[in-house]
Amino acid sequence: MTRLRTAIPGPRSLELSARRKGAVAAGVGSTLPVFIESADDGVLFDVDGNQLIDLGSGIAVTNVGNPAPAVAEAVHAQIDRFSHTCFMITPYEGYLEVCEHLNELTPGDHEKRSVLFNSGAEAVENAVKIARHTTGRQAVVVFDHGYHGRTNLTMALTAKNMPYKHRFGPFAPEVYRVPMSYPFHDGLDGVEAAARAIAAIEKQVGADNVAAVVIEPIQGEGGFIVPAKGFLPSVASWCRANGALFIADEIQTGFCRTGDWFASDHEGVVPDLITTAKGIAGGLPLAAVTGRAEILDAVHTGGLGGTYGGNPVACAAALGAIRTMRDRDLNTAARRIEEIVVPRLRKVAERTDVIGDIRGRGAMLAIEFTERTPDVAAKVAKACHEQGVVVLTCGTYGNVIRLLPPLVIPDEVLAEGLDILEGAIP
Structure with missing residues (x-):
């Protein structure tokens, strides 16, 4: 389904970003300059009416949903x-x-x-x-x-x-x-x-x-x-x-x-x-x-x-x-997410030489790229963000994409997010 009404970030988020520069210390970064006004299980709703698929959970915070x-x-x-x-x-x-x-x-x-x-x-x-x-x-x-x-x-x-x-x-x-x-x-x-x-x-x-x-x-x-x-x-x-x-x-x-x-x-x-x-x-x-x-x-x-x-x-x-x-037996839910995500990512790894490793456990999963620079991971993350999927990077060399979906994410939302992620990997 179409979840985006505007480019990412949209005009209202851009307006708020301009205000932010005059109010918030520049040392505070944001992965994605999109301002959120509400959320649901696995989905963030921004001030421009866009629906973003959340594969970050606020860095593993909203495990139980947002709001539960x-x-x-x-x-x-x-x-x-x-x-x-x-x-x-x-x-x-x-x-x-x-x-x-x-x-x-x-x-x-x-x-x-x-x-x-x-x-x-x-x-x-x-x-x-x-x-x-x-x-x-x-x-x-x-x-x-x-x-x-x-x-x-x-x-x-x-x-x-x-x-x-x-x-x-x-x-x-x-x-x-x-x-x-x-x-x-x-x-x-x-x-x-x-x-x-x-x-x-x-x-x-x-x-x-x-x-x-x-x-x-x-x-x-x-x-x-x-x-x-x-x-x-x-x-x-x-x-x-x-x-x-x-x-x-x-x-x-x-x-x-x-x-x-x-x-x-x-x-x-x-x-x-x-x-x-x-x-x-x-x-x-x-x-x-x-x-x-x-x-x-x-x-x-x-x-x-x-x-x-x-x-x-x-x-x-x-x-x-x-x-x-x-x-809701979220331990079982986390293991189910692993069972869904890992086979898909391993299939992607088989078709490209940019992926070095697929790893993790439960709903804490990662893609490490072979290049020990942040370049590939940053490009993949940027492509996901532009299409309304929140993914995070990490790693000492910045060459890892990490996936932390909420444990209550619906299967269809997770699948849509993975479709976009897969399409972003060269």
Whole structure:
């Protein structure tokens, strides 16, 4: 069906873009300069009456739909009661309920505790604080191609310079980077890749100095890199043997995105701490650190928190989102998306030499182009955008197209988006 009434961007979006230049800092970018006024499952409606197919979900945020009815209803009900008290001043039940769900849903059957924040970067930064407090050590190990946020500490943890780190230093110290398992490029199995990383840790950092190893179970901004089987369990085992905490950054992979509640579940990896955000609250800002009770309870009272962390409206949204994930079995929905998308993309890869790899899990899927520059990926993304399909690029070299459709996207909308994507690939 025809979804576009104007060129992309349309005249009203162009008008608003001109206003934006006089109001919004130029350092804030936008992938597609189209202003949105409403949305539905898998579709964004812009101010010019165009319907855009959404294969980005606001970077894996609107997993449950946009807006999801249960989220909207919960938000409306909460905002009518009260909007804020600060949990550190006078607490409320919604915060407790979110923590109880996180303690139940995250990997492992051990006793857990959770603490709520506003953003993924804030969650990662607090996880590092907790690890240093618990272990009495300072060194933090991260991986090539990793992305963990835009605060000073999380920029230090992040690998890619432009646009995230360029001229923003100096960065936090005691951060060490080791090789990631990258099967398409290194050819190593998971155990071999883990041995390479562990050797670097032991030689360059020293096991007794490591407070934590922080890793995305599937790397996001770095290129949707899925480590070879055995890599994550091997690294987690090394952490246990050497008194370091294994921290899983599941901010992009969490909440059914990969076909499991969390990507760590795929190989039965149980993190000491897990950071979550993005898909947790159906579009409202909320994040969390969840982990072993003895670790989180060891932090002194007042050592964790924040004015807006676990805001009651965001907590209500999270409860609605989690209910939707369960009621609609969104883990199965994510696996179904993989079953639809991957065979189609592999057929495209067979007819062209510009595609090097098709990878991902669930509804977190990627195309890596053979050229290690952003040129091909940028051209494909631009062609999709002009035809009303929102796709995102990523990767250390900018040569990856990432697909993050909402888990509730209708089959026919997904198929139409894939038709346009396929047509855009040379």
